[in-house]
Amino acid sequence: MITRRNLLSRIGAAGGAGIMAAAMQSLGLFGTAAAGASEPTPLPADFGKGKHVIVLGAGISGLVAAYELEQAGFVVTLLEARGRVGGRAWTIRDGDTLEMNGEATQTAKFSPGAYFNAGPARLPSFHHGMLGYARKFGVPLEVEVNSSRSAYIAAADGSRIRMRAAINDTRGYISELLAKAINQGALDQAITPEEKAKLLPLLKGYGDLKPDYTFKGTERSGFSTPPGAGTSSFAEAAAPVPLDTLLANPQLPMMQFEDALYMQATMFEPVGGMDQISVGIERNLKRRAIRNMEVQRIRQTTKGVEVSATDTAGGGSYVVKGDYIVCTIPFPVLAKIDTDFPKPIKDAIAGVEYDFSNKIAFDAPRFWEREQIYGGITFTGGDTSLIWYPSTGLHSERGMLLGCYTSGARAREVAKQPLEQQIATARAVIDRVHPGHGVDCINPLVINWSKVPYSLGPWPAWNGVATGPGQEGHIDKPGFRLLCQPTGRVVFASAALSQTPGWQEGGLQSAHAAVAMIAKQVMAQAVADPRRAAA
Numbered sequence: 001m002i003t004r005r006n007l008l009s010r011i012g013a014a015g016g017a018g019i020m021a022a023a024m025q026s027l028g029l030f031g032t033a034a035a036g037a038s039e040p041t042p043l044p045a046d047f048g049k050g051k052h053v054i055v056l057g058a059g060i061s062g063l064v065a066a067y068e069l070e071q072a073g074f075v076v077t078l079l080e081a082r083g084r085v086g087g088r089a090w091t092i093r094d095g096d097t098l099e100m101n102g103e104a105t106q107t108a109k110f111s112p113g114a115y116f117n118a119g120p121a122r123l124p125s126f127h128h129g130m131l132g133y134a135r136k137f138g139v140p141l142e143v144e145v146n147s148s149r150s151a152y153i154a155a156a157d158g159s160r161i162r163m164r165a166a167i168n169d170t171r172g173y174i175s176e177l178l179a180k181a182i183n184q185g186a187l188d189q190a191i192t193p194e195e196k197a198k199l200l201p202l203l204k205g206y207g208d209l210k211p212d213y214t215f216k217g218t219e220r221s222g223f224s225t226p227p228g229a230g231t232s233s234f235a236e237a238a239a240p241v242p243l244d245t246l247l248a249n250p251q252l253p254m255m256q257f258e259d260a261l262y263m264q265a266t267m268f269e270p271v272g273g274m275d276q277i278s279v280g281i282e283r284n285l286k287r288r289a290i291r292n293m294e295v296q297r298i299r300q301t302t303k304g305v306e307v308s309a310t311d312t313a314g315g316g317s318y319v320v321k322g323d324y325i326v327c328t329i330p331f332p333v334l335a336k337i338d339t340d341f342p343k344p345i346k347d348a349i350a351g352v353e354y355d356f357s358n359k360i361a362f363d364a365p366r367f368w369e370r371e372q373i374y375g376g377i378t379f380t381g382g383d384t385s386l387i388w389y390p391s392t393g394l395h396s397e398r399g400m401l402l403g404c405y406t407s408g409a410r411a412r413e414v415a416k417q418p419l420e421q422q423i424a425t426a427r428a429v430i431d432r433v434h435p436g437h438g439v440d441c442i443n444p445l446v447i448n449w450s451k452v453p454y455s456l457g458p459w460p461a462w463n464g465v466a467t468g469p470g471q472e473g474h475i476d477k478p479g480f481r482l483l484c485q486p487t488g489r490v491v492f493a494s495a496a497l498s499q500t501p502g503w504q505e506g507g508l509q510s511a512h513a514a515v516a517m518i519a520k521q522v523m524a525q526a527v528a529d530p531r532r533a534a535a
Helices: 004-026 060-071 128-136 163-183 193-207 243-248 252-259 275-283 343-350 367-371 409-414 419-433 478-483 504-528 530-534
Strands: 052-056 075-079 091-093 115-117 141-144 152-154 160-162 223-225 267-270 293-300 305-311 317-322 324-327 357-365 377-381 385-388 398-407 442-448 490-492
Touching: 052 060, 052 305, 052 317, 060 075, 060 275, 060 324, 060 504, 075 317, 115 398, 128 275, 128 504, 152 163, 152 252, 152 419, 160 163, 163 193, 163 243, 163 252, 252 377, 267 275, 293 324, 305 324, 324 504, 343 478, 357 409, 357 419, 377 419, 385 419, 398 409, 398 419, 419 442, 490 504
Parallel strands: 052 075, 052 324, 152 377, 324 490
Antiparallel strands: 091 115, 141 267, 152 160, 293 305, 305 317, 357 398, 357 442, 377 385, 385 398
């Protein structure tokens, strides 16, 4: 089968770089860097021969860019400031340490096999890029139970409602009210008699209404008497939660959580921790990441680039020279590095405001499973936002319970508190939802992403901290546009420069865009000076 990559290879071999550039143009491979497709621009295997790219940062963007550039024949030097790869895709295991600016070092003390995904912890089924790389590199996945109807919406006064009751009773009441309005003629100006004849039966099934279109409760919300053996125990539906009680629970809107496209089943997670995809990609690089390399200085000329770095583990300073740079360093960190970027670029980098995000994990016996909760989330609001139950290790003795995951303005204020206070708050919320079990939650670990070295935040707040849904899919700021373009021989890449800055898929898409931008520069040079390109 002739692929675009094979076709380009043949064209290049026959006609040289200039002809190949024209072919790429005609195939629509130029000018597609910002398209955000999960498939990279197809390039011949020897496209980058003789060219050296320095990739700064071994998170998802850096790893994907390094891999795709190597596949196209570039020599790649991948520098990483941390002692690990993955960036925000950070899985913490027993014995690992967690360093945060201004805080004492924390050491994980987890049960055997337990781990804590300090950053991303789930993969939507429509994120084909991440799922594709996991498949390509043999990283096994398992289902992440993102939503459980057995979990709760919990109010600050200690009252709680099962998610199944919140969803189905609310749906029943709304269906009853709409059916009543239709039958009373209140909507005669809005719907035709034919539509009315079709809508009423739909509402009856949707809300599980009685023949007279009233809502009296539904087995969808649970049983007051569960079905038993023989004829001695017939099933009876639980009494519906009163409408005013539902409306009084401030977490009621979270019954729509699983309707959001990013949260819909089926969700996935790599077996053994989210970092396994990053590890899988690096395992397939020709040249592995050079760790503990803290970038100090970036320079470029019309002919090449130069990066100066310090080895934070072994000491010493190093200088790496190349033809291009793919820079995935988070912008709050990059703003502190000595660069010769033009002033508009420096101003754009310095102007990127990052959000705040906190997580608190506990090692605990699986008391929640005795309440029929297997994975999923209880929504609590307040300073901790939720309780997230593990999807792995079901029916084992212990599990990793997330007692806090909150972002935005509230997370900013909580991160100012001593770690002990943050832990106490999370434990108290768990005890309020699961009385008597707060004390069972031991060996806590706190991560405030705004304090994490080489990150200084989870993702950019392009539309302002805590602005809600507008943070994803609707980013179009002048600084964003500027940083999505090359500055000389440097291109930037990260989830921050995608329409989904909080998701790994965005980092992957940005990496593909960066590779396409470098390819465009290489081809432009080949067209301008074919003899030099042929050499």
